[in-house]
Amino acid sequence: MHVDDHTIEEMRHHIRRYLIVGGALALGTILTVWASLINFGSREINIVVALVIASAKAFLVAGFFMHLISEKKMIYAVLSFTAFFFTGLFFLTLWSMAHASIIQIR
Amino acid sequence: MQPTTHASHHEEPGFWQKYIFSTDHKVIGIQYGITGLMFLFLGLCLMSVMRWQLAYPGKGVPFIGPILSHLLGESMVSKSGVISPDLYNSFGAMHGTIMVFLAIVPLAFGAFGNFVTPLQIGAPDMTFPRVNMVSYLFYFLGGVLMLCSFFIPGGAAKSGWTSYSPLATIADLNLRPNGQTFWIIGMVFLISSSLLGAVNFITTIIQLRAKGLTWMRMPFFVWAQLVTAFLLLLAFPPLEAAAVLQLMDNLLRTSFFLPTGLVVSGQVLHISGGGSPLLWQHLFWFLAHPEVYVLILPGMGIVTEILANNTRKPIWGYRSMVYSILTIGFLSFIVWAHHMYLTGMGTRIATFFQTTTMMISIPSVIILTALFISLWGASIRINTPMLFALGFLPMFGIGGLTGLPLGFNASDIHLHDTYYVIAHFHYIVAPGTIFALFAGIYYWYPKATGRIMNETWGKIHFTLSFIFMNLIFMPMFIQGMSGMSRRMYDGGANYAAAPGVPGLSPDIIHLNVGISHAVWLLGLSQIPFIINFFWSINWGRKVENDNPWDSTTLEWQAPTPPPHGNFDKPIEVFRGPYEYSVPGHSRDFTPQNEPEKQAPVTHGNPVRS
Amino acid sequence: MEIPYAVKPRPDTGLYNAKVGIWLFLASEVMLFGALFCSYILLRVNAPEGMWPHHWLNIWLGMTNTIVLIFSSVTVVLGWASLKMGQFKKYKFYQAITMICAVAFLCIKSYEYHDKFIHYQINLKDGGIVDGHLVKSETTKDVVVVEGRRIKDIKELYNPPLDHEGEIIKIPRADIKIDPATREPMMENYGPWHNTYTGIYFTLTGLHALHVIAGCIVIFFIWGPLAKVWEKDPERYINRVEVSGLFWHFVDLVWIFLFPVLYLL
Numbered sequence: 009m010h011v012d013d014h015t016i017e018e019m020r021h022h023i024r025r026y027l028i029v030g031g032a033l034a035l036g037t038i039l040t041v042w043a044s045l046i047n048f049g050s051r052e053i054n055i056v057v058a059l060v061i062a063s064a065k066a067f068l069v070a071g072f073f074m075h076l077i078s079e080k081k082m083i084y085a086v087l088s089f090t091a092f093f094f095t096g097l098f099f100l101t102l103w104s105m106a107h108a109s110i111i112q113i114r
Numbered sequence: 115m116q117p118t119t120h121a122s123h124h125e126e127p128g129f130w131q132k133y134i135f136s137t138d139h140k141v142i143g144i145q146y147g148i149t150g151l152m153f154l155f156l157g158l159c160l161m162s163v164m165r166w167q168l169a170y171p172g173k174g175v176p177f178i179g180p181i182l183s184h185l186l187g188e189s190m191v192s193k194s195g196v197i198s199p200d201l202y203n204s205f206g207a208m209h210g211t212i213m214v215f216l217a218i219v220p221l222a223f224g225a226f227g228n229f230v231t232p233l234q235i236g237a238p239d240m241t242f243p244r245v246n247m248v249s250y251l252f253y254f255l256g257g258v259l260m261l262c263s264f265f266i267p268g269g270a271a272k273s274g275w276t277s278y279s280p281l282a283t284i285a286d287l288n289l290r291p292n293g294q295t296f297w298i299i300g301m302v303f304l305i306s307s308s309l310l311g312a313v314n315f316i317t318t319i320i321q322l323r324a325k326g327l328t329w330m331r332m333p334f335f336v337w338a339q340l341v342t343a344f345l346l347l348l349a350f351p352p353l354e355a356a357a358v359l360q361l362m363d364n365l366l367r368t369s370f371f372l373p374t375g376l377v378v379s380g381q382v383l384h385i386s387g388g389g390s391p392l393l394w395q396h397l398f399w400f401l402a403h404p405e406v407y408v409l410i411l412p413g414m415g416i417v418t419e420i421l422a423n424n425t426r427k428p429i430w431g432y433r434s435m436v437y438s439i440l441t442i443g444f445l446s447f448i449v450w451a452h453h454m455y456l457t458g459m460g461t462r463i464a465t466f467f468q469t470t471t472m473m474i475s476i477p478s479v480i481i482l483t484a485l486f487i488s489l490w491g492a493s494i495r496i497n498t499p500m501l502f503a504l505g506f507l508p509m510f511g512i513g514g515l516t517g518l519p520l521g522f523n524a525s526d527i528h529l530h531d532t533y534y535v536i537a538h539f540h541y542i543v544a545p546g547t548i549f550a551l552f553a554g555i556y557y558w559y560p561k562a563t564g565r566i567m568n569e570t571w572g573k574i575h576f577t578l579s580f581i582f583m584n585l586i587f588m589p590m591f592i593q594g595m596s597g598m599s600r601r602m603y604d605g606g607a608n609y610a611a612a613p614g615v616p617g618l619s620p621d622i623i624h625l626n627v628g629i630s631h632a633v634w635l636l637g638l639s640q641i642p643f644i645i646n647f648f649w650s651i652n653w654g655r656k657v658e659n660d661n662p663w664d665s666t667t668l669e670w671q672a673p674t675p676p677p678h679g680n681f682d683k684p685i686e687v688f689r690g691p692y693e694y695s696v697p698g699h700s701r702d703f704t705p706q707n708e709p710e711k712q713a714p715v716t717h718g719n720p721v722r723s
Numbered sequence: 724m725e726i727p728y729a730v731k732p733r734p735d736t737g738l739y740n741a742k743v744g745i746w747l748f749l750a751s752e753v754m755l756f757g758a759l760f761c762s763y764i765l766l767r768v769n770a771p772e773g774m775w776p777h778h779w780l781n782i783w784l785g786m787t788n789t790i791v792l793i794f795s796s797v798t799v800v801l802g803w804a805s806l807k808m809g810q811f812k813k814y815k816f817y818q819a820i821t822m823i824c825a826v827a828f829l830c831i832k833s834y835e836y837h838d839k840f841i842h843y844q845i846n847l848k849d850g851g852i853v854d855g856h857l858v859k860s861e862t863t864k865d866v867v868v869v870e871g872r873r874i875k876d877i878k879e880l881y882n883p884p885l886d887h888e889g890e891i892i893k894i895p896r897a898d899i900k901i902d903p904a905t906r907e908p909m910m911e912n913y914g915p916w917h918n919t920y921t922g923i924y925f926t927l928t929g930l931h932a933l934h935v936i937a938g939c940i941v942i943f944f945i946w947g948p949l950a951k952v953w954e955k956d957p958e959r960y961i962n963r964v965e966v967s968g969l970f971w972h973f974v975d976l977v978w979i980f981l982f983p984v985l986y987l988l
Contacts (some may be wrong), residue, residue, distance in 0.1 A: 019808045023801060030797035037789045037982075041782060044987035045885075051988075058983040065979045073800050073972045080737040082320060083746050090750040093348050093447045094757045101396045101761055102768070103463045104451055238724050241740040309751050317743045320736060321728050351751050352758035359762065359926060368915045368922040370762065382904035388774075388919040393765050397758055679724040 029072045036065045137243035138678055142250050143229030144562065147555075149254065150221035154548075157213040158637055160205045167197050168605040169630035190269055199603040203272035204293065206601055208260070210275025211297065214405065215304050216257050218543060221551050222412035223308070223346070224253065227315060227339045230558060233669035233676060234333050236324025236685035236707070241317045249310040256303030263296035271297035274601065276402070279371030279394045283363045284378050290365065298361045305354045312347035315339055324668070324707075326687035330436070331706070333667050333691040334429065337436050338415030341443040342408050349404035349447065356397035363389075370394075395454055403450040407442060409543055410510070413550030414439070414481055417503045420553050421485055423665050424500040425492030426702050428692035431484035438477035438484075445474040455526045464523050471521040478514055482507065493695070493702075498572030502553035505580050506546060513541030516591065531601075534594025537587045545583040552579075552643070559647075560662050564674045565654030571642045578639035585632035589625040596622045666693050666703050730959045745966045749973050752934075756977050759927050763984065766919040776881045776920045777988075779913070781835065785986040788831050789978060795824030796975040799942070799968045806961050811953060814964070818946045821971070825939040832932055839913040839921065843869060844880065846900040846909035853892055854880055857912075867894045867910070924985050931977055938971045 040061045048054055071077040076087075127136075136142060163182070166175045175182070179195015190201040197205075228246065232239055240246050263270040270293040273282040277297065286292040319340050323332070359370040367385055371394040374387025422429050429435065451459065451467040485507060494500070516538040519525040529535060552575070560566050598606045598618055605626045611617035661670035668687070672680050685707050693704040732739045767775050802817035838856070845853040845867065855871015862868050870889040874880060899908040911917055915925040945963050953960040 016808050019804050023804050026797055026800050026804070030793060033793045033796075034790055037786060037793065040983050040987065041786050044782075044983065055988055058988055062980050062983050066976050069796060069972055069976050069979065073796055073975075074969055082736050082738060082743065086746055086750055089344070089444075090348060090753050094753060096448050097352060097400055097754070097757060098761050098764070100448065100451065100463070100466070101393075101400075102764065103466075104396065104454070104457075104459045105390070105392055105765060105769070106460065106463075237727075239726060241726060241729070242744060243726070245744075309748075312751075313744050313747045316747055317740055320743055321733050321738070321740050322726070347747060347751050348754050351755035352761075355755055355758035355762070358930070359759075359922075362915060362922065362926065366915050369919055370766070370922055384902070384905040384907070386916060386918040386922075388766065388770055390765060390769055393762055397762070400758075 025072060029068050033065055033068060036061055036068075135247060137239075137247045139228045139232050139240045139243065139246060140562070140676060142246050143225050143227075145250050146220045146224030146228060146253070147226075149257065150217050150225055153212050153257065154217035154221065155640070157209050157217055158633075158640075160209040160212070162633055162637055163197065164202055164205050164209070165626075165630035165633045167202055167603065169627045171604050171607055172196060186264065186269060200269065200272060202603040203274075203601070204264075204270045207271045207274050207277075207297075208264070211260065211271070213543075214275060214409065215301070216253075216260065218409050218547055218551075219308065219405075220253055222547060223315075223339070223342055223408065224250070224311060226412060226416060226551070226554050226558075227311075227342070229562065230669055231315065231336055231339050232318060232322065233561075233672055233680055234336055234667055235319060235322060235327055236668045236681065236687065237318060237322035238679045238681070240314045241321055242314050245310050246314055249307045249314070252303045252307035252310070256300045256307065259296050259300035259303065263293045263300070266291075266293060266296065268292045276398060277360065277394075278398075279360060279363065279389075279391050280373070280376060282360060282394075283372060284376075284383070287378065292364075295361065295364055298357045298364070301357050302354060305350045305357070308346045308350055312343040312350075315343035316347065319343075324685040324687055327668075327706075330433070331687055331690045333415075334418040334432065334435055334439075335412075335415035337439055338411045338418075341439050342411045344443055345404040345408050345411075345446060349401045352397045353401035356394055359397075360394065392454075392457055395457065396451070399450040399453045400447075403453065404446045406539070406542075407446045409547055411439065411442070413506065413510075413547040414485075416550045416554040416557075417506045418485065419665075419667065420499045420503040420557050421488055422692045422694065423557075423663050424495040424497065424503070425488060426495070426694045427488060427492045428690070428694060429484065430487040430490070431480070432690070432692065435481050435484050438480040441477040442474060442481075445470055445477075449474055452521055452526070455523050456530050468521065468523050472518075475514070475518065475521070482511055482514065497556075498567070498569060498576060499553045499557035501573065501576045502549045502556065505576065506549045506553065509541055509545035509549060509583070513538060513543075513546050516541065528597075529594060531599055532594035533590040533598045533600060536600055537590035537594060540587045540590075544587065545580065549579070552576075555647070557663070558669075559650070560657045560674070561660075561669060561672075562675055563651055563654070565650050565652075565656055566662065567646050567650045567654055571646045575639065575643045575646070578642075579636065582632045582636035582639060586629050586636065589629055593622050593625055598622060661705075664701075664703050666705050667691055668706055671705055671707055730956065730962060739962055741962055741966045742969075745969050749969065752973060752977075756927075756930075759923070759930065760980070760984070763923045763927065766923060770919070773878045774881060776918070778883055778885055779920070780924070780986045781838075782885075782986055784831055784835055785982050788828050789982045791824050791828050791831070792975045792978050795821045795828075796972055798824070799971045803961070803964050803968050806953075806957075806964055809957075815946065815950075818942060818964075822939055822943060822946070825935055825942075828935060829932060832928065836925075839925075842913045843867075843910055844913070844917070845869070845894060847894070847898050848900045849898075851875060852877065852880060853894060854883070855889055855892060858891070861893075865896055867896060867899070868892070869894070927981055927985065931974070931981060934974050934977070938967070938974050941967045942971065 040058055043057050043061065044054060046054075048057070076083070133141065136145075163175055163178065166173075174180075174192065174195030175197065176195070179191060179197070180193065182197070182201075183191040183193050183195060186201065189198065190204075191197050228240070260270070268286040268289040271277065271282075273285050273294060277294070282294050285294065319332075319336060359368070362368040363370055363372060369385045369387050369389040371391050372383070372385050372387065372389045373391060376383045376385065376387065418429055418435070449467060449470045451463070452471045455464060455467075516534070520529055520535060520538060556567055556572055593606075596618060597609075599609070602608065606618045606623045609617045610623060611619055657674060660672065660674045663670070668685060669676075671685070673682060686709075687706045688708065688710055689704065689706055691706060693706070695702045696704060726740070727733070728740050730739060736743070798817045798820040802814045802821065805811075805813035805817060841857045841859075843853075843855065843857055847853065852874050853869060853871060854874060855869035858868040858870055869892050871892060872883075872887060872889060873892065896908065899910055901907070902909050913921050915922045945960075945967055949960075949963070952963070
């Protein structure tokens with residue numbers, strides 16, 4: 009197939025980006041493990057730190073590998089509705105069960 | 115140079131390719147339609163057996179009872195035909211499951227959605243025809259699994275269509291696999307079928323609209339299918355996840371939904387515990403509430419098309435209806451726990467769900483009101499599709515309005531799990547959606563077959579169905595308000611009032627008899643429809659042209675029946691979907707794809723402007 | 724009959740059909756895994772204090788698997804980029820690496836699963852608990868031999884020290900406590916039935932592994948049997964590669980959350 013030089017130049021730029029993001033992801037993984045071994049005092053802080061790092065990694069994969077950062081409006085629309093309903097599922101379910109009794113072990 | 119013949123480009127497909135493994139949306143639509151109608155009838159049959167037990171508790175079912183005993187075993191049905199509580203529960207659970215997942219959704223979404231949507235947007239087919247075929251096959255396989263479950267030891271699932279844990283796991287604990295196992299695996303197939311269908315529908319509507327068919331020029335039917343598809347796409351997966359978890363509870367002794375310390379028949383269960391029955395309910399209802407909108411929205415779409423066509427007027431408030439249906443779709447995801455008011459939720463969260471539930475009634479009323487107003491000043495043509503469409507309006511009205519006391523936390527305390535609930539949702543789905551489906555069948559039958567179904571028998575079918583539907587479900591409101599619970603094998607006899615003991619009055623219980631007779635008569639009333647449906651294929655009155663109803667929408671611009679690829683000329687759209695009785699035009703309708711031209715103003719304009 | 728916009732994007736949406744389709748499908752997958760994560764949170768929050776396991780999984784194996792998947796994500800997008808530049812051979816090479824990574828991931832996962840199935844919790848009549856891996860070669864019908872540790876309190880079971888040397892422990896079967904409810908010896912492996920943690924662990928990672936297998940099969944089919952489409956219609960081929968790549972990245976994305984949630988927290 010005919011590929012012009014402009015495309016090749018563009019792709020080389022993208023490839024550099026992919027490699028940098030890949031490196032960042034690997035670093036993020038090591039960071040997550042290291043952070044989980046630190047005692048911050050309360051478990052909640054470990055949870056928040058781990059989820060923040062995971063979210064950052066997810067943003068990199070979705071944004072750059074999946075090209076979401078330059079995607080079309082239609083896709084953004086579908087995904088924002090999904091994000092809203094996903095959040096609803098989580099928070100409403102957890103909120104509903106917050107008053108349910110804790111199970112006692114025998 | 116050798117001229118290439120047309121035959122060298124495609125060979126005529128064989129029987130299997132053409133009718134069984136077809137990738138053509140119209141064939142797939144008809145496959146969904148026939149299979150769906152068969153399951154609809156089966157659901158009615160299951161209920162007919164149950165209604166005998168409710169009307170005449172403890173008496174053997176005549177004729178059919180001994181046959182069922184032979185087929186399903188004497189532990190289920192005694193030799194004389196008395197059905198057991200287990201069978202009653204089984205039939206109850208399967209009636210719900212079959213009607214919702216194997217009949218209504220496949221008909222409303224699979225059949226009508228598949229057949230009509232690509233035609234109405236001017237497309238040659240769905241974007242993913244092979245995925246479409248797989249959708250139908252998954253549905254078929256799921257259905258087969260559900261049917262097989264009746265014949266395995268223990269019988270079909272018997273924990274309600276809602277399959278609440280722990281009952282769903284501890285019913286038939288000693289049988290592995292059991293009916294519930296089949297139900298779960300069947301559901302996985304059905305859910306996958308719907309997911310694939312949803313992807314297909316949404317992509318098709320976004321990508322394959324004909325030139326000039328902007329969003330606001332789409333027939334309301336297509337909007338309805340689009341929102342339905344989104345509901346299926348995003349609401350079904352949590353149930354699929356929950357089904358996998360329940361399957362593991364049933365087969366692998368996990369405890370996702372089983373609490374610690376569960377005792378069954380005096381024995382402590384050998385499970386790890388730590389699970390939550392409420393978790394199942396949340397995951398189930400997260401789907402099941404949007405699911406009820408899946409059941410009604412396509413019906414609203416069908417009724418809208420038929421009303422516009424037979425009033426010879428544009429639909430009043432099309433834009434409001436579109437915004438309303440989008441709002442319904444959105445809100446339907448955040449109302450689900452109104453099915454769970456009695457589970458001990460905190461008052462703040464219950465208030466949240468009550469608020470969203472009240473909010474969602476508003477767009478529903480807007481849509482119904484717009485349809486009613488569309489009748490004002492109309493030139494109403496009475497034919498069978500129109501009768502069913504008109505019948506839909508007050509029936510859905512009753513169903514929808516009776517939902518309000520259920521949506522309020524306080525009144526729901528008295529009405530939850532009573533026959534009131536059964537009456538409420540059946541009014542919406544039975545004389546609601548099913549009437550819309552009948553309307554659609556009578557309406558689009560000429561496009562699919564080139565013949566019109568017999569009008570007299572159609573009117574008889576409508577009249578009888580309308581009468582009996584109301585005789586069945588109206589008394590159930592009264593029974594429910596008196597406190598009669600759902601799912602009671604003895605029809606309430608256990609809770610009957612006795613001297614000094616408050617309870618259900620004998621009159622309330624006696625209503626069961628009338629209701630049962632109405633059910634059987636409703637079943638008989640479908641016979642003219644079934645005969646008409648098959649007879650008209652070969653002997654119905656032939657249509658004179660491709661557009662027998664003088665409709666404006668694009669499906670009537672295709673040949674009859676439409677060939678593979680649908681249209682014989684490229685489609686370009688110039689106007690909205692309901693250009694009926696436009697002043698200054700010589701005809702009382704203008705098809706969407708008819709090019710603009712100077713319209714001569716003639717005398718003898720047959721339409722009142 | 725040609726379906727429009729299967730290859731060339733539709734002007735007003737800027738998308739070709741399969742791209743819309745795959746994103747819709749991924750949206751449904753977000754809801755699927757989301758429901759399972761939601762279940763995880765609920766089950767964990769409802770567990771009594773101190774009764775939720777920590778560090779029952781090998782962190783280093785999990786980290787390796789994470790790096791393997793990230794690496795495969797890089798190779799899958801490099802494969803697609805090579806195709807965009809017309810370099811078919813490079814694409815073949817990168818996709819082969821992707822598939823090898825997938826197989827490596829599954830091998831490590833299988834090893835981890837196997838490890839759980841031979842890991843037993845044995846309750847003793849004297850109230851103590853033994854927690855260790857079964858040494859099958861030495862176990863007989865009279866004596867169970869495990870490599871592990873003895874613990875007094877059940878809470879120690881849920882919080883094992885990170886680096887613990889296992890000792891060989893021989894337990895006569897007669898010493899194993901009998902469960903009064905089931906009348907079976909209380910010796911259970913760490914399968915999904917063991918508690919809600921193992922249950923949700925196996926479900927989440929099992930479903931994820933099924934997606935890895937499915938993704939790998941699809942990538943293989945496009946790489947192998949369908950490679951001839953590249954000659955006839957390169958743009959169509961690139962679209963298929965892109966769509967399968969999007970699915971693969973999603974699989975990686977799910978693992979990015981699974982790893983800390985199940986292994987680290």
